[in-house]
Amino acid sequence: MTGNREDAEEIVQDAFVRAYRALGKMSPEQRADLRLQPWLYTITLNVTRNRLRSKRPANVALDALADPDALLRESNEGPPQPERIVEQNAEIALVERALLQLPMHLRAAATLRFIEGRSHPEIAEILNQPIGTVKSHVHRAVRILRRILGPQIGRFNPEGVPVHALS
Amino acid sequence: MRCRDVDALWDELRGECQASLKETVHTHLRACPSCQAVYEQYAGVAYCLSCLPRPEPSCDLAKKVIQHIAALKGVAAPIVLSVIATPLGRLYAGFKDQRIAYLSLDTGDSPEEVAGRAGRRLRRPVVLGEAPAWLLRTIERFFSTWKVDDAAVDISDLTPFEQAVLRAAARIPPGEVRSYAWVATQIGRPRAARAVGRVMARNPLPLLFPCHRVVDSSGDLHDYFYGLEMKAKLLQMEGYRG
Numbered sequence: 001m002t003g004n005r006e007d008a009e010e011i012v013q014d015a016f017v018r019a020y021r022a023l024g025k026m027s028p029e030q031r032a033d034l035r036l037q038p039w040l041y042t043i044t045l046n047v048t049r050n051r052l053r054s055k056r057p058a059n060v061a062l063d064a065l066a067d068p069d070a071l072l073r074e075s076n077e078g079p080p081q082p083e084r085i086v087e088q089n090a091e092i093a094l095v096e097r098a099l100l101q102l103p104m105h106l107r108a109a110a111t112l113r114f115i116e117g118r119s120h121p122e123i124a125e126i127l128n129q130p131i132g133t134v135k136s137h138v139h140r141a142v143r144i145l146r147r148i149l150g151p152q153i154g155r156f157n158p159e160g161v162p163v164h165a166l167s
Numbered sequence: 168m169r170c171r172d173v174d175a176l177w178d179e180l181r182g183e184c185q186a187s188l189k190e191t192v193h194t195h196l197r198a199c200p201s202c203q204a205v206y207e208q209y210a211g212v213a214y215c216l217s218c219l220p221r222p223e224p225s226c227d228l229a230k231k232v233i234q235h236i237a238a239l240k241g242v243a244a245p246i247v248l249s250v251i252a253t254p255l256g257r258l259y260a261g262f263k264d265q266r267i268a269y270l271s272l273d274t275g276d277s278p279e280e281v282a283g284r285a286g287r288r289l290r291r292p293v294v295l296g297e298a299p300a301w302l303l304r305t306i307e308r309f310f311s312t313w314k315v316d317d318a319a320v321d322i323s324d325l326t327p328f329e330q331a332v333l334r335a336a337a338r339i340p341p342g343e344v345r346s347y348a349w350v351a352t353q354i355g356r357p358r359a360a361r362a363v364g365r366v367m368a369r370n371p372l373p374l375l376f377p378c379h380r381v382v383d384s385s386g387d388l389h390d391y392f393y394g395l396e397m398k399a400k401l402l403q404m405e406g407y408r409g
Contacts, residue, residue: 005222005225008222009224009225009228009231012224012228012232013228013231013232013235016232016235016236017232017235017236020236091215092218092219092220095215095216095218095219096219099216099219110216111216113178114212114213114216114217115216115217115219115221117217119182120182135178135179138178139175139177139178142177142178142209142212142213145212145216146205146208146209146211146212149211149212149215151204151208153208153211153212153215154204154207154208154210154211155211156210156211156214156215
């Protein structure tokens with residue numbers, strides 16, 4: 001979500017401190033009703049939002065959304081990288097940078113859905129949004145990422161078989 | 168089914184969804200190469216995201232969080248403020264963990280106002296409560312001996328300098344006085360007499376840490392939060408013949 005470890009760890013620390021404070025203020029009944037994992041996700045995301053609002057990532061080009069292909073061109077123009085490991089790292093960096101270009105709410109939806117592997121109802125609980133909104137955010141995130149990463153992303157289809165052959 | 172509808176259903180299809188819906192979409196996909204390509208690209212996006220390395224937290228992150236919270240725990244503990252009748256009239260005494268942390272003679276302010284002052288001074292929440300037996304005994308003993316057991320007071324919220332000043336002042340025997348400069352010398356900061364005066368003026372535990380026994384170098388009583396008359400009265404009660 002933040003694009004770097006230091007920020008992420010500070011956010012985690014902050015989130016735990018907030019959670020600790022909030023637990024102290026809760027009544028025993030409230031604590032018994034609490035679903036801990038989604039609640040921690042929610043707090044962490046709130047802290048992330050607050051922090052990123054005040055501290056915009058400077059390393060992401062502001063016009064990248066307007067011209068998503070720029071990222072790909074940039075990477076294609078780079079020096080040839082013969083070793084496979086380097087190539088892999090470059091691909092990871094490409095995906096990470098694409099994700100960082102999404103607006104906060106879409107990035108949160110995509111991260112929870114595809115990186116954390118959460119279901120729509122779970123995401124709806126974490127983000128405190130209707131399921132329909134979650135679905136639409138996830139979908140918009142994927143559409144934008146597809147545009148940024150380009151049609152070649154299709155070759156990463158995990159099953160290695162055409163989608164239409166799945167029944 | 169139109170391409171637009173099919174497009175929106177992609178993520179839905181990955182999870183549990185009605186078999187009939189799945190069938191409808193797949194029928195469309197078989198007939199529509201462009202939707203097929205889009206679906207493959209979406210799947211590629213999802214796959215790439217799921218492959219992103221999940222950074223392991225640094226090994227000391229858990230420790231850092233725990234330390235952070237432990238520090239917070241101390242700050243969060245509230246002071247309980249209670250009212251006690253004494254030979255000097257009503258006395259507000261704030262305590263935590265069976266130790267007195269705040270003391271204030273009644274100056275006509277409401278308990279809430281005193282609680283506000285105590286909270287600001289010690290940077291802790293303050294709640295009003297009954298005085299427990301140990302507190303009554305400690306205060307009673309103080310008014311007969313003019314001394315307090317070190318284990319009965321808590322000045323841990325103060326700065327190291329403030330703590331040193333108060334401990335030095337506590338070494339002045341009842342009925343005697345010392346100068347601000349004397350206290351400053353005692354703590355190894357002979358030039359800090361004025362700073363000592365400032366600590367005395369903000370003493371959260373008057374009486375128990377006897378700032379009333381600290382006077383200026385000429386022997387003049389100088390000043391007291393509760394007035395010079397109270398300072399003189401206290402010293403007189405202790406047996407001071409100055």
